Amino acid sequence: MAVKIVAALSATLLLVTGVPASAAARAEIPCPKPKIAKPSAPPRPTPPEENAEQMAVGGEDLATHGLIVPDGAKSPPAVTATTWMVADLDTGEVLGACGPHVHQTPASVQKILLAATAIGSLDPDKQVTVVRSDLDIEPGSSAVGLVVGGKYPISTLWLGLLLNSGNDAANALARMAGGGGADGVKKTVNGMNELAASLGAYQTHAVTPSGLDGKGQFTSAYDLALIARVCFANGDFRKYVLTRSAQMPAQKKPKASGFQFQNENKLIYNYEGALGGKTGFTTLARHSYVGAAERGGRRLVVTLLGAEARPQRGWEQGAALLDWGFAQPAGSSVGSLVTPEEVAASAKAPETEAEAAPVTDETVPTAQTGSPRGLSVAAALSVAVLLALAPLLLLLTQRRKRRLAQRR
Known part of the structure; x- marks a missing residue:
């Protein structure tokens, strides 16, 4: 039951705020940068709207515009790069990054x-x-x-x-x-x-x-x-x-x-x-x-x-x-x-789940109300917790909108 509640919360946070639950709960850390006088340059092009699922490819901790490094690691050097990443070519481990999934021109x-x-x-x-x-x-x-x-x-x-x-x-x-x-x-x-x-x-x-x-x-x-x-x-x-x-x-x-x-x-x-x-x-x-x-x-x-x-x-x-x-x-x-x-397997997974999902009374809406005929205890608890978190969800949504407006 607890797993279902957590899953429901994570899915709702992802839907409402556009970021995974763990990323939403974590304040973004600014990347170390030197103080410089930036030369004039054309306005940066407006990037596509961010996709929360794609921002978390490789791990939910990577869904950030700020700095992410291992616990206990020394601060990385201050660089002028807007975004960066260091990774192991052989193991695939990401050692640290600054806005790894943020759109940039190449x-x-x-x-x-x-x-x-x-x-x-x-x-x-x-x-x-x-x-x-x-x-x-x-x-x-x-x-x-x-x-x-x-x-x-x-x-x-x-x-x-x-x-x-x-x-x-x-x-x-x-x-x-x-x-x-x-x-x-x-x-x-x-x-x-x-x-x-x-x-x-x-x-x-x-x-x-x-x-x-x-x-x-x-x-x-x-x-x-x-x-x-x-x-x-x-x-x-x-x-x-x-x-x-x-x-x-x-x-x-x-x-x-x-x-x-x-x-x-x-x-x-x-x-x-x-x-x-x-x-x-x-x-x-x-x-x-x-x-x-x-x-x-x-x-x-x-x-x-x-x-x-x-x-x-x-x-x-x-x-x-x-x-x-x-x-x-x-x-x-x-x-x-x-x-x-892994990419190919993840692309097939939703199709497999959709084919395998059984149709039950709990998933079929009634003609009168358009809502499920009955909520399970787990679902009811999920709704209750989500309602309690509504102010937090609203705050996170507003913050995300402000960040997007600033980047544009």
Whole structure:
């Protein structure tokens, strides 16, 4: 009976306040941040309405806009990132986070979702001829220097994407992954969104393959960790992101000189055990970063979004959070990275429950009142307790509305 009452209370809190019962009862802790003079930037795009169930993916403690760390853990470093997360790539343990499920704009860390979607389906030795639409990128945005009509190995395009953040390389790879036709990029972006959903990355919606800003394009620190886990499981990805420099081949028709380009992720040059990652920046998204490292047999990944470059650049903030993560004892966690198998099982569970649910007198409404013919004792007690908690529910609802209004 008690279990049913608790379940009823939790469900009602979730419905009324939009957050799980445990999260509603816990005051949000502000994330440590340095005092800085923020540069002017465009207004942040209005995110989709939050889904309480999706905010709690990986554990109810993750359903917060504030800080969540294990009991007894030292305070994490103060960083300018609006949201961040540190997780174990192998065990899936989330060691700590700030607003892990809060919607943010991705910038070029979106490219790891492209990699997760397409790297396994494209032959790295295959030659690709660049077409004009591959160079259809925002003027002034990052490009690795492809030329129309040039022929490049797909492996070189991946290096151009992951080392130099080439948006031209992103378009070419997406086009090829989508079949090579005029609709190739669109097909690949659809595939990116399908993959994100299958991973449980519910705050992620891709509009462009490169991370160049697009209306309705969002991700979260938690989602990026799920995506990074897929990427770092791929040997080619691990090889590419640890490459320090690469050569762009010269072209005969049209004539173009070859040149060398370098990895922009400074973590690999300056951090012990660095495994690589991806940097990102747009004026709208600000700085974003994904990085991973291995120490003492542990592989940790850090993801951060909405950061400023001062007093620390994105990779430096990532390094500081990785240091904090490695200092946590093994087994420390505040949640977990869900697996695709868990996501698939949870999607099937409601269908199974609906099919198996028996129809009883207690669940069939009467024609006269539209209410159940009889309440069980447990249900009656649940109603009584809920009525007693009505003022609290109202207060929580008002607070949630104020928070949403402030974010907008």
